[in-house]
Amino acid sequence: MPEVTLTAIDSFLTDDGEDALEPFCTACGGRAGIFTSRRGEWLHYIGEADDSDVEPYDPGHAPVIGWRPAPGIVFVAR
Numbered sequence: 001m002p003e004v005t006l007t008a009i010d011s012f013l014t015d016d017g018e019d020a021l022e023p024f025c026t027a028c029g030g031r032a033g034i035f036t037s038r039r040g041e042w043l044h045y046i047g048e049a050d051d052s053d054v055e056p057y058d059p060g061h062a063p064v065i066g067w068r069p070a071p072g073i074v075f076v077a078r
C-alpha cells in the first residue's frame with residue numbers, strides 16, 4: 001500500500017478557500033443566495049447556482065445566513 005504523505009494532501013490546497021463556501025439558511029438548512037432581480041434580497045432557492053436554473057421559494061421565514069463548504073469541493077482546514 002502506498003504511503004500517504006502530507007505533501008500529497010498539500011497539493012490539493014488552493015488559496016481561494018472563499019470560493020469553497022456557499023451561503024445557506026441555518027434555520028432550515030436550505031440554500032440561500034442574493035437575488036439582484038429581487039432588489040438584492042437574500043432568498044431561499046432550489047437548483048444549482050452554477051446554472052441559470054435557480055428558483056427562489058418562500059419557506060415561511062427569512063433566511064438566516066450561514067456559510068458551509070460547497071458540495072463537491074474538498075475542503076481541508078489548515
Ligand SMILES: [Zn+2]
Pocket residue numbers: 025026027028029030044059061062063064
Ligand atoms: Zn430557511
